[in-house]
Amino acid sequence: MTLDTNFAHDxxxxxxxxxxRAMRRLxxxxxxxxxxNPLLRAGDDQACFQVAPGRMVMTTDSHVISxxxxxxxxxxxxxxxxxxxxxxxxxxxxxxxxxxxxLEEGFPLxxxxxxxxxxAAAAREAGVAIVTxxxxxxxxxxGDGVFITTTGVGRLPDQVHCSAARVAAGDKILxxxxxxxxxxxxxxxxxxxxxxxxxxxxxxxxxxxxATMVAVAPDLHCMRDPTRGGLAATLNEISxxxxxxxxxxxxxxxxxxxxxxxxxxxxLDPLYVANEGKLVAFCPPERADALLQAxxxxxxxxxxxxxxxxxxxxxxLVRLRTGFGGERxxxxxSGDPLPRIC
Amino acid sequence: MTLDTNFAHDxxxxxxxxxxRAMRRLxxxxxxxxxxNPLLRAGDDQACFQVAPGRMVMTTDSHVISxxxxxxxxxxxxxxxxxxxxxxxxxxxxxxxxxxxxLEEGFPLxxxxxxxxxxAAAAREAGVAIVTxxxxxxxxxxGDGVFITTTGVGRLPDQVHCSAARVAAGDKILxxxxxxxxxxxxxxxxxxxxxxxxxxxxxxxxxxxxATMVAVAPDLHCMRDPTRGGLAATLNEISxxxxxxxxxxxxxxxxxxxxxxxxxxxxLDPLYVANEGKLVAFCPPERADALLQAxxxxxxxxxxxxxxxxxxxxxxLVRLRTGFGGERxxxxxSGDPLPRIC
Numbered sequence: 148m149t150l151d152t153n154f155a156h157d158x159x160x161x162x163x164x165x166x167x168r169a170m171r172r173l174x175x176x177x178x179x180x181x182x183x184n185p186l187l188r189a190g191d192d193q194a195c196f197q198v199a200p201g202r203m204v205m206t207t208d209s210h211v212i213s214x215x216x217x218x219x220x221x222x223x224x225x226x227x228x229x230x231x232x233x234x235x236x237x238x239x240x241x242x243x244x245x246x247x248x249x250l251e252e253g254f255p256l257x258x259x260x261x262x263x264x265x266x267a268a269a270a271r272e273a274g275v276a277i278v279t280x281x282x283x284x285x286x287x288x289x290g291d292g293v294f295i296t297t298t299g300v301g302r303l304p305d306q307v308h309c310s311a312a313r314v315a316a317g318d319k320i321l322x323x324x325x326x327x328x329x330x331x332x333x334x335x336x337x338x339x340x341x342x343x344x345x346x347x348x349x350x351x352x353x354x355x356x357x358a359t360m361v362a363v364a365p366d367l368h369c370m371r372d373p374t375r376g377g378l379a380a381t382l383n384e385i386s387x388x389x390x391x392x393x394x395x396x397x398x399x400x401x402x403x404x405x406x407x408x409x410x411x412x413x414x415l416d417p418l419y420v421a422n423e424g425k426l427v428a429f430c431p432p433e434r435a436d437a438l439l440q441a442x443x444x445x446x447x448x449x450x451x452x453x454x455x456x457x458x459x460x461x462x463x464l465v466r467l468r469t470g471f472g473g474e475r476x477x478x479x480x481s482g483d484p485l486p487r488i489c
Numbered sequence: 490m491t492l493d494t495n496f497a498h499d500x501x502x503x504x505x506x507x508x509x510r511a512m513r514r515l516x517x518x519x520x521x522x523x524x525x526n527p528l529l530r531a532g533d534d535q536a537c538f539q540v541a542p543g544r545m546v547m548t549t550d551s552h553v554i555s556x557x558x559x560x561x562x563x564x565x566x567x568x569x570x571x572x573x574x575x576x577x578x579x580x581x582x583x584x585x586x587x588x589x590x591x592l593e594e595g596f597p598l599x600x601x602x603x604x605x606x607x608x609a610a611a612a613r614e615a616g617v618a619i620v621t622x623x624x625x626x627x628x629x630x631x632g633d634g635v636f637i638t639t640t641g642v643g644r645l646p647d648q649v650h651c652s653a654a655r656v657a658a659g660d661k662i663l664x665x666x667x668x669x670x671x672x673x674x675x676x677x678x679x680x681x682x683x684x685x686x687x688x689x690x691x692x693x694x695x696x697x698x699x700a701t702m703v704a705v706a707p708d709l710h711c712m713r714d715p716t717r718g719g720l721a722a723t724l725n726e727i728s729x730x731x732x733x734x735x736x737x738x739x740x741x742x743x744x745x746x747x748x749x750x751x752x753x754x755x756x757l758d759p760l761y762v763a764n765e766g767k768l769v770a771f772c773p774p775e776r777a778d779a780l781l782q783a784x785x786x787x788x789x790x791x792x793x794x795x796x797x798x799x800x801x802x803x804x805x806l807v808r809l810r811t812g813f814g815g816e817r818x819x820x821x822x823s824g825d826p827l828p829r830i831c
Contacts (some may be wrong), residue, residue, distance in 0.1 A: 164829075166717025171726065190730050191652050192575045192713060193548035195645060200542045205589035206535035207640055209627045233534045245549035247638045249591070262598075281638075285554045285829065289633040296589045298640035300547055303537060310533050328801070371534060375508025384513065388532050454729045467571045471711070487506075487627065 152176040164284030181267040186278040194278035202303040206233040219347030223265035230297040238307035247281040251290035273352040313368040314389035318457040319435035324450040330420030349424035356447040363441040383479035392460020494518040506626030523609040528620040536620035548575040561689030565607035572639040576819040578647035589623040593632035610617020615694040655710040656731035660799040661777035666792040672762030689765035698789040705783040724822035
């Protein structure tokens with residue numbers, strides 16, 4: 148840190164986005180120090196790296212979560228986990244991230260530093276480098292503290308071909324653990340609810356879990372992280388893309404008792420609530436047991452379960468067999484009950 | 490277009506960011522139709538493409554310009570040009586872009602469509618595909634219409650090595666045309682000034698011009714687009730990185746008479762005003778004339794000029810020899826006089 152940027156007391160000002168010396172200092176004192184790596188240090192407007200021949204993937208997400216800090220994480224870690232996971236879901240290994248910040252005038256530099264350090268830690272843990280970035284500032288009342296857009300590129304192994312288009316009737320549907328933790332943790336923080344004080348976001352990188360899964364089941368058909376709109380939106384989207392139906396078993400879907408109780412209190416359905424450290428996977432039925440065992444052997448898949456299977460259905464419906472033996476359609480709602488969840 | 494999204498009358502609502510059916514429809518009806526390409530059409534959360542061995546570059550920029558529409562462009566075209574140009578400045582050929590949108594509740598879908606169609610046209614013209622994206626919505630008063638973050642990857646030819654670190658004493662400094670057009674056009678629109686009604690932003694892709702330049706001068710040392718902070722910020726940044734000084738000749742720097750007059754009226758210095766279709770290039774002195782001729786032979790470099798040279802200077806100052814024979818230091822100001830210029 149130089150004397151020029153006072154993280155304890157200063158706030159983001161318009162000149163921090165002005166392209167001049169103040170912006171340069173903020174970049175040098177904060178972003179370069181936190182994300183330090185050779186590609187970033189080169190200091191050009193673009194990062195340059197060597198690639199081997201083969202397939203790469205690219206994915207992007209803007210993060211606008213409110214509040215910025217929540218039990219189990221913050222917007223910084225989330226911005227890394229979200230994009231790392233989107234790269235992973237293809238079966239690829241994430242290599243490099245970019246990070247673009249839209250800051251609101253008046254946002255405390257102390258909070259910005261906390262967020263950036265959290266991003267740096269999350270990136271280190273996932274083994275990805277943040278190699279290029281951008282900083283913009285908007286006037287007070289034209290933003291909301293900080294928005295972070297991360298873009299990731301990754302390397303896809305030759306033998307992996309994950310895509311919604313490959314999901315087929317007969318496939319088993321697996322999840323790696325309890326659903327709804329993220330959304331309920333955010334909502335309880337936002338609404339200042341204390342009744343589930345021990346609920347935390349599941350925000351985490353799924354990179355290592357996916358590596359374990361792909362090693363056991365390189366013929367996995369599809370993986371996707373059920374973020375906005377929860378499991379319900381993700382399954383409906385895939386059923387549309389793959390032109391199939393799905394049948395779920397309510398009893399098999401892992402939901403914590405506290406999340407279930409909170410959802411009942413709030414009038415939410417846990418199947419529609421966002422996750423940030425969960426994945427849903429589709430695999431051929433003969434591979435399902437081995438995949439489940441591999442997932443359960445990993446700390447991030449300890450509570451994994453087979454929750455249903457893919458069926459032929461021209462109407463492409465997702466149905467749920469309820470605990471009481473009935474059946475209902477898990478519809479694709481018009482919107483998430485929880486805005487700005489990621 | 491389906492009947493579901495009414496672009497003539499509807500506005501962005503929170504549910505357009507909710508991960509459910511409303512978001513899916515907006516994506517299908519607008520983004521997929523406008524940006525249509527096979528990678529995007531695959532419909533997975535990440536785009537997958539084949540790469541040849543060698544070097545790639547990656548760069549990102551958030552765009553928060555105000556107003557969204559201005560003489561000579563709009564935020565959509567700008568978001569493509571800005572990132573395409575950042576890729577080009579390394580000497581690389583842009584391949585793929587991602588686009589992440591942060592929309593404000595209440596923003597007219599009509600305007601969003603206009604912006605997206607403009608992005609699509611700019612991408613087509615530059616020969617890059619927008620292959621993956623994201624849409625978030627924030628509440629009224631927590632954003633400003635639309636912010637767009639684009640990230641680009643490109644392919645770097647083996648023989649090109651452009652970097653600020655390569656700039657050396659003796660290098661000639663070239664620009665491809667008139668400086669300050671973008672900033673003055675934005676400001677006159679913002680302040681509703683009519684005295685330079687025919688001033689337009691220079692927002693454009695520099696891809697084809699750069700290809701011409703690299704063909705003639707593969708030993709180019711560095712290129713950079715003088716956007717925020719203008720030529721002054723860019724030259725000061727490079728002089729710091731390369732540990733050199735620079736000497737400019739005021740008479741040689743191309744500035745339109747109308748821009749000069751507007752700057753005088755507004756109390757601005759054109760050297761500090763942003764550009765979106767200009768580049769500054771550094772090359773060995775023996776190559777400068779050939780490079781200048783090549784630039785002038787191209788429509789986007791018709792008004793190119795050699796504006797100065799790089800000198801040894803431990804203080805790393807950028808000096809300007811004025812039209813009156815004096816000399817002044819072109820300081821690195823603390824901030825841009827024009828916020829939200831890109």
